[in-house]
Amino acid sequence: MNSIVEQLKTRFTQTLVAAFGDDFAGTDPMVVAASNPKFGDYQSNVSLSLAKRLGQQPRAIAQQIIGHLDVSDICEPPTIAGPGFINLTVKPAYLEAQLNNIQMDRRLGIPTAKHPQRVIVDFSAPNIAKEMHVGHLRSTIIGDSIARVLEFQGHDVLRLNHVGDWGTQFGMLITYLREAHPEALTTADVLDLGDLVALYRQAKQRFDADEDFQEVSRQEVVKLQSGAEDSRRAWQLLCEQSRREFQEIYNMLDIQLTERGESFYNPLLPDVVKDLEQADLLKEDAGAQCVFLEGFSNKAGEPLPLIVRKSDGGYNYATTDLAAIRYRIEQDRAERIIYVTDAGQANHFAQVFQVARRAGWLTDEVEIVHVPFGLVLGEDGKKIKTRFGEAVRLRDLLDEAIARARADLEARLQKEDREETEEFKVHVAKVVGLSAVKYADLSQNRTSNYIFSFDKMLSLKGNTAPYLLYAYARVQSISREGGIDFEQLGADTKILLQEDTELALGKHLLQVSEILEEVEHDLLPNRLCQYLYELSQKYNQFYEQCPVLKAEEPVRTSRLALCNLTAQILKLGLSLLGIPVLERM
């Protein structure tokens, strides 16, 4: 089923042709949700945009459009406002019919994408032998939600974890371990990731201070890259160690990812250089192979080089990303590639995309986007740190969210004089704690920095996960209280929208497909959060105004159906944010 806005767009498109001729078939009808409910539900500003082209006053154009527009089955008679806006108010009877349809539909009336694509979402991507930090947490949460929305819309999504598992740091680390902990290079589980991170730091200090050490480390990289048995084995052990710890976080957060780290592209790097050479893009600069970028310059105004191959023959992060683009387009047949990393990498991606385009791998048929996000700040507005001034470990952060959710729950149970099993408490605390962290991140426009506050994200009031989870649980409590099985409401259930709050809720329920389409295109999960938050608010207003179980038939059944539909859409929306629901909390 097409969303209301889609149907209105179709009608407008037909009308423009009928009123002004075939040349206007491709004109964007500019139908959008009304900016203010005073103006109705939808509006079109197309008359204003056509004024110049038609050489007429917008109001006169609006008159002609209305004269040809037939939306009487959907809307009240359209009105013209201000300089020529066309305002549309949807008829309650139409809303009722749509709601009746969607409650019978497995996808709640949400159509799948008209042109399903092969999409790659590149997200999370922590670095081996380093701790996963809050930036990776953001990437993980945002990337997962984007992937979930695209999957639900019917796209074929490949979720790729481009872990940093290659490069000079391994030479350094292996060399250091050979001295300090040789057993760690041949036996699994001798070190944990905490030790590894500390050792990495020590190795780096040593590397910076000791020239002999530097030389041995470089030789170690060469050994590793040329496949020497013992170096390979040491590297593999280090990777496995980190991988296990990353996996714990993914399990906690219910994240699915296919690992395809930087090392995967290692054998393909020489071909990348060859292609660039053939495209006549390579220039030598101080012994390094570079592509000089268009539109990027240094302070002196000279074009900036992207180094593809260093003077010592080594490759770098950018070369690997070039190989990845080439592979993703040629082998994976990706039609849309989405990179979820912090905003600080915007230039890196712009440069890599440019070179991929000039090399001919990336064509206009492929949409490639960097999806940037801001920093996670502490409540003091500075980069988040522990009390001891260290970077926050993700695991600790998630554990603390769960512990705090547990404390809140205990307090609430005591106040409400409720007894619950330990199993219930463990489960609720885990879902609430982790959902709160995810939602706090997703509900912000990702491009801005956000302030990490346990108190705010765990609050039962405001735009938070607990608030939404609570709205869902409240609906379920009606079914328990009334002994009602929502699934048994039946096909003949008629939804009636009589009270204002019912009408407002009904309209909002029908907007879900529009919102998902928006997220599918602009990759801003905060739009979905805002929608679900408003849905919960509208539901709560309805619930305060309209008795449900005590209402007379047929209103009682209609209201039960509205409750159920609200719960289903909340559940679906939350699942697309990676958040499970709780029947009770």
Ligand code: ARG
């Ligand atoms: N490992 C990188 C980091 O921690 C992120 C990788 C993102 N993906 C990519 N294809 N470059 O910053």
